Each structure stands twice: as C-alpha cells, then as structure tokens.
Amino acid sequence: MSKIINVSNRLPITIVKDDQRYTFKESSGGLKSGLEGVKETIDFLWIGWPGLAVEKSMEKPLEQEIKDKLGYLPVFMSEELADLYYTKYSNGILWPVLHNFIFDCDYQEKYFNAYVKVNELFAKKVLEVLEEDDFVWIHDYHLMLLPKLIREKTKKSVTIAFFLHTNWPSPEIFRIIPQAKQICDSLLYADLVGFHLLKYKSNFTHTCEDLLNTKVHDVIYYKGHMVKIRNLVLGIQPNKIFDTIDSEKTKIDMAKIAEKYKGKKLIIGVDRIDYIKGLDLKFKAYDLFLENNKEAVIFEQIAIPSREDISTYKNYEIRISTACNSINDKHGRVVEYRHESVDFNYLVALYRSADVCIISSLVDGLNLVAFEYIAAQRDRSGVLLLSKFAGCSSVFNTPMQFNPMDCSELARLIKKALEMPEIERKRIQQNLFKVVINNTTGHWAKKLLKEMTII
Secondary structure (H helix, E strand, O other): OOOEEEEEEEOOEEEEEEOOEEEEEEOOOHHHHHHHHHHOOOOEEEEEEOOOOOOHHHHHHHHHHHHHHHOEEEOOOOHHHHHHHHHHHHHHHHHHHHOOOOOOOOOOHHHHHHHHHHHHHHHHHHHHHOOOOOEEEEEOHHHOOHHHHHHHHOOOOOEEEEEOOOOOOOHHHHOOOOOHHHHHHHHOOOOEEEEOOHHHHHHHHHHHHHHHOOEEOOEEEEOOEEEEEEEOOOOEOHHHHHHHHOOHHHHHHHHHHHHHOOOOEEEEEEEEOOHHHOHHHHHHHHHHHHHHOOOOEEEEEEEEOOOOOOHHHHHHHHHHHHHHHHHHHHHOOOEEEEOOOOOHHHHHHHHHHOOEEEEOOOOOOOOHHHHHHHHHHOOOOOEEEEEOOOHHHHOOOOOOEEOOOOHHHHHHHHHHHHHOOHHHHHHHHHHHHHHHHHOEHHHHHHHHHHHOOOO
C-alpha cells in the first residue's frame, strides 16, 4: 500500500483571519485521536474543509503551508457554497432524516446541487494526490457521493472505505430523501461501508435491497463489485482522559466544583444543542423529580452551541434555557445551565465529580459522552442514566436505561441513582468501564484497516 488518504468534511484544525493574515492550529477530536497510532506506521494524508472561506489569492499559499506543517490538504469553498452544502443540505436534510426527523426538512434542488459540487471538489482534491494502491478512507454523511466520484474518475487500483458516524434509519425513512437511490448507489462503489452498530448496518442493507434490488448477505454484490458491510464501535481514547485527571488544572477545577456545590449531590448533562438530544424531556423529568423529592441537588448542564445559523437549533436552545429558568424560579437555584463550550480539563473534572450523568437522546449515532463519563469515573461510582435510544445503549449493558419520553420513569431513576448503595453503584461502573477499555478509537481504526487487509 502506498498511503492512507483520510477524507472528512472538516480538517482537525482551527483557522482564523487576523487582519490580512490567516493563522491556524491543530484541534482535537475523536477521529483524530483514533488515527494517531495508524499515522505512526503508514504514510497518511488528511483532506477536508478548514471551516472558513479564504480569499482566492490566498488559497494556494495557505494550502501549501497547511500541507507542509501538518500533512493536511484543505478543500476551499465560498461562504455561499458552504452554506448550501453544509447548512442547508447536509444538516438541514440529511442529518434530520438520518435521525428519523422527517417533517421539518426544506427540500430544494439547489441544496443538492451544492452538495454534488462540494463532493466533486473533494474528489478533485483526492485525485490530485491519488496513487496506485492507495487506501481512501471517507467519513460521514457530508461526503456520501464521494466513493462513486473517485471510482469513476480513476483507473488506478485503489481501496475505498466509507464510515458513517450517525444513525442509518429504516428504508421507509431514508427513501424520503429525493436523492436516496443516488446516495446508496454511490456508497456501494466503496469496498467497505461501515457503521457503529449492527442495527444501522441492517437498516442500510435493507435500504439497498429496497432501492437498488441488491442481494444481501454479509456483503453486497453490486454491478460486479463486492462491498463489505461492517459494524465497528468507535469508542474514545481513555488514556487521554486518565492523563487529564492527573493534571494540576483538573485537580484545581475539581476542588472548585466541590466547593461550589458543597453539601449537594451533583447531576450533570453534556450535550450539543440539538433536537435529537432530548434536553427538553430531561428537564421535564428533573422538574418532576424535584416536585417529589427534597434532597439537596444541583444539575449542571453543559449545552454546547451547535448550528446556530439554523433556526430550528436557535429555537430549541431558547426552549431549553426557558425551561431551566422556569425550574429555578419554581425550586430555587437547582440548575446551572451553561450554553457554552468548556475546556477539556473542566469537562473531565465535571465528569469525575458528578454523582449522576443523564443522557436523554431520542436517537443518537453512538454518543461518546457516555464513554467519557465512564472513563473519567474510573475508580469512582457515579451512575450513568442512559436513554434506550442512544446508540451506545446496545453497547452498555446497564440496568439504568430509560425511555426519554417517559418523564416519570426518568424521575424515578434519578431518585434510585442518588439513593443506590455504594456497592451496587461500583458494580455497575466497573462493568461499564470494561466496555470503554475494550472499545477505544485505536481498536476501531485497527479493526477497520484489518478488514481491508491494510495492516
């Protein structure tokens, strides 16, 4: 094999314009962490959008600088094109449908045309550096047309894998997308299509049967081409959390949290602002718990800003902040609502300090917050309350799962978690901790590469 070309919507960099000059730095993320070990043994190039429109005259010099310093190759696009491709089609149509939300999508042909154009830009960039025997690894719903575009435009012998990091819905849901058949057709030009969970894999194969009349076993044979369909759990890098726990800054943050919430049980939530996360239901359940229990508690919710240029997300955030204010008016200061990102040290300190963490997703590709909380608890006995509809609910065998639509059930589970004997809390935590340790990003990357006989 010559090299791995890793392709995702965003590069793991933050780029800013200062006066007339662009500066950039590397940023962290689960995907980046998972590929660190792979990069040490195989030539590796990462292609993606830097997240910012750059003046035409600056594109070439900035591209060269990013490539020379970080080994990344940026794909540039205008603000208008990025809005149509990313905001309107990827996150306005694909994201909700992939998560079973089908009634608030604005289908316009120009949005899909922009999606096609950006996928073509990515294909052009891949083809510029593609060599014989390269492995092209494509990630997520933003780039589902890319496998076919690459395969049709090269005669080189290359391996292509596509991994979806979200849910894949039933055929009845997915076919609502006007371009559903075109998307499935493109994905089957890959040599491997991967998903986190078996049920997503099953939904995809049934969708292909429905739309393309494919014959499905553990592989799909399509247009004379064999495609492996696999489910591989992503996980996290727990060692990063362990190292952060031991840092001086995290210890200081933990001391501040302990002082701030002295004498109270601490419940936490960490979610992006997104209608799939069920935050409104989480706080209805918490309100119900408070009505029937007088225990001294505080709920700190980290609500990470997300897609604020989409009105659905803006309006959802207003609903959540209003609900939190209403609870505080009714019960005293029992919610600390933070609509902001927090640094990783504080996040780990919060995870480690919390008696209970609630994940109330209505649907979720996986949800790595659950993994992070369990890893940060490590030798402690915090309790994870987990929605049955979060993707990782099928990975974590815990009795503390609930239906987020049943607020009474969650209210009872909050009470149960806070009153649970220490020995039972520890037993549950230890079982979940084993799952986290056995499902790391490194394991995920190596399993996928092994499937493709890359390692």
